[in-house]
Amino acid sequence: MTPLVQALIRSGKIIYLILFAIIGFLIYQLVTKNDGTSSVEYDTALIQEQIKNVGKLVVTEGHFSEVMTYKDQKKYIGDLISFEKKALVVINADVAVSFDLSKIKYDIDEKAKTVKITSIPKEEIKISPDIKYYNVDQSTFNEFTGEDYNKINKIVKANLAKKIEKSTLKSNAKNRLISELSKILIVTNSMGWKLQYNGEIVNSDKEFGTQLKN
Template sequence: MLKRISVVAAIIVAILLAFKYCEFKKHDDSAMEYNTNLIQQQILNVGKLVVTEGHFSEVITYKNQQKYLMNMISFEKKALIVVNANVTVAYDLHQMKYDIDENNKTITILNIPKEEITINPDIQFYDVEQSKLNPFTGDDYNKINKSVKANLAKKIEKSTLKTNAKNRLISELSKILIMTNSMGWKLQYNGKIIESESEFNEDLKL
């Protein structure tokens, strides 16, 4: 009789433990699913177009000569060109690739899109001088436009515009870092665990 009671008690304990385990497992899975959904939502919030704008100006003197009769006669055309350009440096974070490892509680940023630089120059011509034998043509305008964009590209490289754009990008990415830290997760990029915003700046290869 005592043996039968012991067996029944053991069965009841086993059932209770199994029930408790299932409840714990269910709670654990629910928490993991909640955390994953929260992380995905935060990344979606960060996934936007980050745009930094700048304005550049320059003045160019354009000259061209056409010579005839063994260079004895020449016809010159020239113009003063004033350029005002709006420039944008953008990072489309919708294109960012990442991986979420639930088991190890790690988010790995796989790829950050390179910046997209857009130059919109407004070109104005002043003091235009030309002749019927050497007028301004579409080829001249193409050369001028190409030269203007090349000069502006050099100015952009020497300016702080790209640096400012990168700082804005890091600021957006740091929102993911803050969230992962608050949830006890890790953020990884370029084979390294990122623990501070400054490490993003060091490891960001764009």
Template structure:
């Protein structure tokens, strides 16, 4: 309201001497003065609007760059796995078994690389549309300790066995991660970063969209993130 009153006062201060000049001048002067007033008035109001739109767009892009970071959530997991393998010969009459008890300790990370976020800014509609959010990257770094190793001369442990053991342990750890809170913690950190954009757009009177949904609260992001 204060801004409007100030603007009206400025216009009145400009228009009043113009009107007075109209009565003291001829028709040509009248036309010139009116044209000048309209020109400068147009320049004043349109320039302010363009500056404001540019400022808002720059501010949004700056915040997106601030959000664009690598978010890493870490967890530690341990698991005990038993590995067995049996080789049979002579129509299964003779067999040679090998087995081992493995203790696996794993460092697990779930990462969102928000530097890969893609977006569009529509200045006219005051809308920012997030077109792509990267999928989480799961990494498992595991250390294996072998106990109670039993093997036969005819069925010894080899490189293929260790590859199978590594794969089996990774599958077990992955399942354990899915059942833990690590994934939800990583997702919460993602939402925390994306919510910064929501706060900014709401404050500026803009609209934030993602995956066909208008984002009005943090939980709306879940609709877009869920396949």
């Protein structure tokens, strides 16, 4: 044992040095731990706020027009006598494809720093047709009834649904959806977090689009 150590022991200073070292280490650990926890809590709150901001109704609108001829016949005495009714039907329809993003379901894994989107609402399609009838031709024995108008409504909506599928309306709506969801991706990436959907990590808008189509 060197004379210096012997001197410190005798003076009791080494005990104070050890105590100061222990106290300093504990304070460092406490401060470091609190900083880490506070950082995660701040990140979590920021992500939740961003998801809340994204949680709105995204609507893409379109307009479709169609002209059709409706015909119906009633036959009597076998096929000897028939009475026909017909009309020219002009349809102008406003169509809205919407995503209610307030229905997004997600989990936040703070330890893994990962936001897991578990459910994205499906699109809702609203068709508002304006139907007008021209050149209505009917007879006493075969008049237009409520059943005819209901049948025409069903035919119109079925035809419009086919037109919507062939149009770019749904794909445009999906692109708007991806644009909104990408705001979450930007926030998570900027903070060093990960975004997961369908069990896979999302790294770009393109990946988001591919997964949404699956």
